[in-house]
Amino acid sequence: MTVLNRVAILGVTGSIGASTVDVVRRHPGRFRITGLSGWQQSSALGLLAAEFMPEMIATAPGHAGAVRVAGGLGLASSQILEGPDALIRVAQSHNVDTVVTGIVGAAGLPPTLAAVQAGKRVLVANKEPLVMMGSLLMEEARRTGACILPTDSEHNAVFQCLPLPLQQRLTGNAPAGSTTGIGSEISRITLTASGGPFLHTPAAALANVSATQALEHPNWKMGPKVSIDSATLMNKGLELIEACALFSIPESQVDIVIHPQSIVHSLVEFCDGSLIAQLASADMRIPIAHALAYPERINSGATSLSLTAVASLQFEEPDTERFPCLRLAREAARAGGSVPTILNAANEVAVSAFQEGKLGFMQIPQLIERVLDVLPGERVTSLEAVTHIDDKARQLAQHMLPSIVATGV
């Protein structure tokens, strides 16, 4: 008999939240939603809460009333809490076994760490926690017995390609005394990138592309931040940093290849020369369903992949001249410590400015590089230190923004 898995979805009104809800709805006997969070979209949160009747709901300050009105009678027995601490309360609740983190940006850090510290099964679907404090999270997971399941599609694909003993080692279920990381059997991880909407756009034209064009991702339906990151290839850069943290592997053993069809989600090369890949349609419900039910398999609702309809799979080298974000992210992964946090913060400021039409597409990497040149890297040992560095990098990026805009490149 399947044990009921009590799930909290943080960021339920976003795209990861929507995919998770869809998977959960298909398996009412297996999952029960006991915690939900949404920030600004009170009515959407209220309606979802009325459907699932979670014990605890977290929302932005001043939004509880609107959530309760939208949820109506369905929320009679739900506790609705406001503010960042509410996210932590949900993540650590005794009524929650599994926490799905789909909160965009650095706001997802404290609840993710809280869930790991409470020893939960944690589906890390947002990038920031692993980029900004990956080694800290993995260390805490080893200490508390929390099980971190990679849910970004590429990292979930890598995880699926690993042999069971390695999966057990990574999820904290290995026999005592086992080493961490994926060890000497694995020689290389290859993350695939679709290349985004500007894969073959000439360098000269890239300077003038608009945010609307950048949002038109060819294969994946995602939130605006991730879509723009996919267009600059920073998304893959952040995933490189994530992979190093999750699998305890140096960046020199993580390759990135452009694969425009988004069918092969990633590959693992073994020391004997075998290459194992995970293939599926580009549908986030697949990694989410995998991580929710792991080690079992359940229906995700995704359509079956027709290889003959796909017909051909192409792979090419990424162009770091046209997409410098990839180079910057690799350098940050190599440097480690606080450097990925600085990269991520400067990127968030740059992407917002680009969305607002203030910054050109090719100025995004320029701003990030300037911030990285100025702020020195340091060791990070706590959430407070990470948050402080994040703040400092954002302020500096905002301060430098006008001078980059003025160059007009």
Ligand code: MG
């Ligand atoms: Mg991804």
